[in-house]
Amino acid sequence: MTRFQRGWLKLKDTLTAIEKVFLGLAAAGAVFLGVVLIQYFLYPAADYARQADQAFQQAAQLREENEQTRLRLEEEAAAAERDLSDADQETRDLQEQLDAQLQQAQERQDTIQELEEAIAAFDSLPEDILALRTQYGEKIRQLEDMINAGETDVKICYLTFDDGPTNITHQFLEALDELDIYATFFTIGANTAQNMEENLRAEMMGGHTVANHTYSHQYKGNVYSSLESFMEQVKAQDDWVYETTGFHTDIFRFPSGSQYCKFREEAIEALAEAGYGWIDWSANAYDSGTNLPDAATEAANISYQVRTLDIAVVLCHDWNYNTLEAVKQVVPKLEAAGYVFLPLLPQSSTIGNTTSNFG
Template sequence: MLFILYASVQAKAHYDTLRMLEQIQLENQKLQRVNENLRNELKKKQQELEKAKQAQNNNTKVAYLTFDDGPSTNTEEILAILDRYKIKATFFVIGNNSEFGKQMYRRIVSKGHALGLHSYSHEYRNIYTSATAFHSDMEKLRQLIYKATGQKPKIMRFPGGSNNHISRKYGGHSLMQTLIQQSVQKGYKYFDWNVDSQDAKRKVQPRDVIIQSVMKESRNKKKIIVLMHDSQIKVTTVQALPAIITELKKQGFSFDILSDTSFTYHFTLEPPYF
């Protein structure tokens, strides 16, 4: 009798356990469905946010001020102006192994600006004789900057731009195409420009011409990469900079630095450029 009673109790306990496990399984299935619904909702919201962010980015006006051929004493003045307006810019520098040059590399970085490569020598007759000569010159600059700042820039600008014709004279018609392909393979991101300040068209371009050129070429654009120069002779570029910043702000532009993930602009790679 006791055995039968014990067996009955055990059977009931087993049955209750099975029922409890079934209930737990049902609850788990419900939770899984709820979690799946939540994941789908979260994914949907993320997609909506990404679309909204993309739309906002497309409608946001951003100016990337870039300065080639420094550093020089003009670079110091430009850094002071940028500080005054609390904006950042990008400096595509050349080689300057003096203490002043290395100090300027460090100041550019410490101020939160971007540092890019523009060749060590900037001598077309040397850098554009071959791919080997070009990459050797660029690496020399990269190592100089690394020793001075601890940074190894991955952004660059070809002297004369990616569609320059003068390279043909020294390295042939296909050299630039080769350099572009090899530079990208090495992990560099290169930048041309879609707004030219015209400060390189003359040895010393009048201040007002520089301002007017930037304003004219930036009209009806959402993203602009502005080409300017901070070599020693470009004093009128420094003089024009405050007005350029002020006028671009009036047009609704904010300012940012170039990076390997930022907006870029490339000249066409089709003939007749190559």
């Protein structure tokens, strides 16, 4: 190796050494720089990160608080809305209740008006019925006049039942209803039969005539003891009929017949003054007293007597079962013979006449 070569090599080594030094210096600088970087950048960054983290946590906490506040406010709002809704509902309920009450009040008012009208109609009902009864009586009188003048083949039979209502009066009413005929009941109020009032009303409602036969029917020491006592008994019976049916009586039959009354003329006069017509009978079923006939005999009795008359008034009693059967038997036969069965009315030509041809 030349000197030069050796020198070069030495230089080279030196240069290498210097290079190493520089490299070392560079490395140290880099480390330094890194430390500086860490010192001035990373550390503050961590700090920022901490701060950021704190801020984040604070923000999260605030959000949480906000969320809770929001929820609370929402709940409060919902509650307020519910309260408002409830209040609305209460208002609506009250309104409905008020409407319902007003409706009820109106309906009650309507009902009261209807009832008042019904009462007014009911008040005039007796007058209406009495007006119809008068027309009916006048028509029957026209028919009687035609019969008496020989202008018609029609004949009239007035069935009359005395001394009821009794325990079997309703059976008579059913039979008359079934036969589709009308009759007259000479009633007494002192009976002790069942359903007296009900039967009396049924007689009236059935279109039959309810007539007066005195209240007690006790002639000895009562009905026939004096004119005053007689009229008291007539009035007492009329009171009972009026209280029970709402109608007065205006046709009277003397217990046992007018011939039995010792002050007959005075009694007839007093009856007329009190607005009563009186009547006896022209045919007798002989269904009271002793030796009562059986139904067939009674029917034959009635038929025999009635057929002699164009206008017959038949005395019967609605306590006698045989009479009930006799009526059922004789009515269709007499109808076939031209008789019609009508109720007695005050306009009848038979009223005020002595018609007791057979006692």
